[in-house]
Amino acid sequence: MLVSNPTLPAGETSSGELQDFDSLVRLYRPRIFRFMLASLRDRESAENLTQECFLKAFQARDQFRGAAAVGTWLMQIATNLVRTHEGSKRLKFWRRTLGTCLDLAYVGHWIPDLQRSPEAMVLAREQVEAIWTAVASVSERQRTVFLLRFVEDMDLLEIAAVTGMKEGTVKTHLFRAVQAVRAKLEAIR
Amino acid sequence: MNRHLSLQQIAEYLSGDTASVDLRHIEECEMCRGDLVRFESSLVLFRTCVHAWSVEMSAKPFARLDSWGLYQPQKKSWILSLAFQSLAVAILFAMASSPTVRQVARQAIEVYAPDLAAYQPETLTRQGGGGGGGRSVLPASKGKLPRAALKQFTPPTAVLSNSNPKLTMEPTILAPPDIPLPQVASNNYGDPLNRLGAYSNGPGSGGGIGIGAGNGVGPGTGPGAGPGSYGGIDGSVFRPGRGVSAPTLLYKVEPEYSEEARKAKYQGTVVLKVIVDSTGRVVNPSIVRSLGLGLDEKAVEAVRKWRFRPGYKDGKPVPVTAEIEVSFRLL
Numbered sequence: 001m002l003v004s005n006p007t008l009p010a011g012e013t014s015s016g017e018l019q020d021f022d023s024l025v026r027l028y029r030p031r032i033f034r035f036m037l038a039s040l041r042d043r044e045s046a047e048n049l050t051q052e053c054f055l056k057a058f059q060a061r062d063q064f065r066g067a068a069a070v071g072t073w074l075m076q077i078a079t080n081l082v083r084t085h086e087g088s089k090r091l092k093f094w095r096r097t098l099g100t101c102l103d104l105a106y107v108g109h110w111i112p113d114l115q116r117s118p119e120a121m122v123l124a125r126e127q128v129e130a131i132w133t134a135v136a137s138v139s140e141r142q143r144t145v146f147l148l149r150f151v152e153d154m155d156l157l158e159i160a161a162v163t164g165m166k167e168g169t170v171k172t173h174l175f176r177a178v179q180a181v182r183a184k185l186e187a188i189r
Numbered sequence: 190m191n192r193h194l195s196l197q198q199i200a201e202y203l204s205g206d207t208a209s210v211d212l213r214h215i216e217e218c219e220m221c222r223g224d225l226v227r228f229e230s231s232l233v234l235f236r237t238c239v240h241a242w243s244v245e246m247s248a249k250p251f252a253r254l255d256s257w258g259l260y261q262p263q264k265k266s267w268i269l270s271l272a273f274q275s276l277a278v279a280i281l282f283a284m285a286s287s288p289t290v291r292q293v294a295r296q297a298i299e300v301y302a303p304d305l306a307a308y309q310p311e312t313l314t315r316q317g318g319g320g321g322g323g324r325s326v327l328p329a330s331k332g333k334l335p336r337a338a339l340k341q342f343t344p345p346t347a348v349l350s351n352s353n354p355k356l357t358m359e360p361t362i363l364a365p366p367d368i369p370l371p372q373v374a375s376n377n378y379g380d381p382l383n384r385l386g387a388y389s390n391g392p393g394s395g396g397g398i399g400i401g402a403g404n405g406v407g408p409g410t411g412p413g414a415g416p417g418s419y420g421g422i423d424g425s426v427f428r429p430g431r432g433v434s435a436p437t438l439l440y441k442v443e444p445e446y447s448e449e450a451r452k453a454k455y456q457g458t459v460v461l462k463v464i465v466d467s468t469g470r471v472v473n474p475s476i477v478r479s480l481g482l483g484l485d486e487k488a489v490e491a492v493r494k495w496r497f498r499p500g501y502k503d504g505k506p507v508p509v510t511a512e513i514e515v516s517f518r519l520l
Contacts, residue, residue, distance in 0.1 A: 034243035127231045128238050150232050151239050155205050171204070178200040185231055 021061070025054055028071055031152065032078050038147050039082045041136070049085060053078045068161050075152075075162045079144055086140050126188050134184035138177050145170055146177035194221045203229065320401010320409040320416075322393020323348065329391030329399045332379020334371060334406060334414055337364035337422070339432050341412045344397045344404035345378040347388045362405050363412035364422045370414075380406055411505075426464050426508045429500055436465040436497040436509055444491035444515055447483030451519070455480070459488040459515045467506035469497040477512065488515040 032053055036046035056077050057064075064073060135143055144163060148154045156174075160167045194202070194214065202210045202225065215222055284290050321344060322329065335345040338361035345360040360378065364370075373381045377388065380399050395403040397412075406414040414422045429435035450456075460478035463471045474489050492513055500509030 030243065034239060037243045038239045124234055128235050131231060131235045149204055151236050153236075171201070171206070174204050175197060175200045178203065179196060181232075182196065182199075182228065185228065 021058060024070065028074050029054070031071070032074060035075065035078055035147060035152060036082065038135075038151055039143065040085065045085065049078070049081050053081055056081075072158060072161050075148070075154075076164070079148075079163055082144065083140060127185065130184040130188050131181050134181040135177070138180050141165075142173045142177040142180075145173040146181070149174055193218060194225070199225065199228065203232070320393055320399045320405050320407045320411070321390070321395045321397015321403050322399050322401065323390025323396070324394055325389045325392055327387055327389035327391070329380040329383050329393075329406075330377075330386045330389050331373065331381065331383045332375045332377045332398075333373040334381055335360045335362050335378055337362055337366050337368060337370060339363065339366060341404060344395075344412070345406060346396070347377055347379045347390050347398050362414050362422070364414065365427050368422060370422070378406075382407070426510050427500060427502060428510055433502045433507065433509060434500050436469065436500045436511055438495060439469065439498055440494075440496040442491045442494040444484075444487045444517065446517065446519075447487050450480075450482040450484050450517065453482060454519055455482050455484070456517050456519050457484070458517070459485055461488060461492055461513045461515065463492060463511055463513055464508055465497045465499055465511050466508045467499045469499045469506075471495055471497070480517065484517055488517075491515065 029050065033046055033050045036049045036053075037043065040046050040049065053074065057074055064070075068076075135146060138146070141163070145159055148159045148162060149156075154162070156167050156170055159165075159174075160170045163170065165173070194210065198210045201207070202215075215225065323346070325348075330347050332347055336359065341361050341363045342358045343360045345362065371381045373379075378398065379388075380391070383391075383399075390397070391399045393400045393402055393408075395401075395410075397404045397406055399405075399407045401408045402410045404412045407416060409416045427433045457480045458478070459476065459480050461474050462477050463474045466472050471492050474492055476485050476489070479485050480488075492515065497511075499506040501507065
């Protein structure tokens with residue numbers, strides 16, 4: 001079973017946390033950056049958008065009502081940024097270029113080497129690659145939901161809060177994404 | 190309720206929503222459990238990869254050093270600096286003045302001036318040449334040299350004193366006929382090294398051109414050209430024959446055998462080409478036929494010690510080329 005992320009205590013709503021923005025960044029930056037990287041598959045864009053995410057949060061820190069956890073709020077900003085980034089026409093060219101050279105952003109290079117045999121490494125790499133391509137092929141919403149669930153370990157309610165969708169919609173998107181991933185995985189087995 | 194899990198149910202199970210999933214079936218059904226475990230492990234693997242990727246590639250924030258600021262000059266630092274630098278200088282002086290160090294340094298520096306004499310080309314003592322002049326107040330004028338010949342009938346003149354001679358003869362200078370002469374584009378005779386000017390035979394005496402004495406051209410004496418005497422052109426070398434006598438050997442040193450050649454029982458003849466100068470010494474030996482094994486060097490070494498009676502031309506010693514065969518024979 002997937003374990004929930006211990007760095008993010010659930011139900012944290014104190015807006016006093018926002019006063020110490022420095023520690024906030026230190027706490028949430030890896031998480032936001034990871035999500036950006038997995039969504040955009042481009043290190044530079046991920047760095048930029050992570051920076052922008054925190055900038056937006058800083059500028060809007062007075063408007064934070066404390067209705068959700070700070071992590072959720074930040075992730076909300078992050079997903080919005082990813083969506084606008086995906087839609088931006090200026091970057092479509094670069095995305096196409098990047099799409100043709102997937103090796104650059106190939107997550108399979110980062111399989112932890114837990115003293116696996118070479119065969120096991122190849123199999124693991126194949127699986128990761130299958131999931132990676134499947135995630136790349138689904139729509140932006142499905143991808144976001146999938147990543148939030150299986151990379152960031154959020155539960156359905158949190159995802160719903162982050163994306164602003166209803167829980168049922170989240171479920172549907174997640175199902176579609178899982179379907180696509182499973183189809184890819186079945187194909188290599 | 191023994192139906193296997195649908196994909197919908199698997200997705201729901203994985204997303205943490207187990208309301209509609211038959212948990213007991215998962216425990217019972219080997220196939221469904223294996224399927225779930227495989228799928229989940231793939232997803233976990235993917236998660237690990239993404240985590241590792243983001244950690245590896247993200248620029249980690251670091252605590253900023255408080256290195257910026259305004260610092261006043263501090264007494265302690267300049268005193269320390271002065272102390273350290275004076276200490277360094279003192280150590281250097283102490284080291285340099287120590288007799289041991291000086292002794293070592295003196296031993297280490299060994300200036301060696303190699304003897305380059307063996308590599309430098311030998312120059313002949315200025316042999317040959319000639320000069321003349323018409324006792325004129327003007328310096329000799331520039332012009333071409335007359336032909337070189339082994340016999341001189343008339344000396345060259347820049348100024349024709351007799352414009353209608355009874356018997357014409359081409360003026361020559363006395364020099365080996367095969368040596369190259371300096372070429373000057375001029376119609377009249379003169380000293381090739383002088384400047385252009387009015388036709389003049391120069392302030393010398395004897396009938397030639399220049400400041401020397403005799404029937405030649407230039408500052409020397411005799412019928413040749415250039416500095417020097419007894420004919421020839423400034424150090425030119427005669428060959429025996431045609432009025433030039435061959436040098437004859439007066440004193441001979443037997444060449445030594447080299448160690449290598451002796452071990453190899455090697456014998457043969459080295460042919461050297463030398464110049465016997467007007468004092469009878471051998472200069473500029475060059476090897477025509479080599480033997481090797483150090484015998485060439487031994488031959489040269491020996492021949493340098495030989496003394497000759499120089500070659501004579503018209504009763505005057507002149508430098509003459511000669512070929513010397515040095516034989517090496519083992520008994």
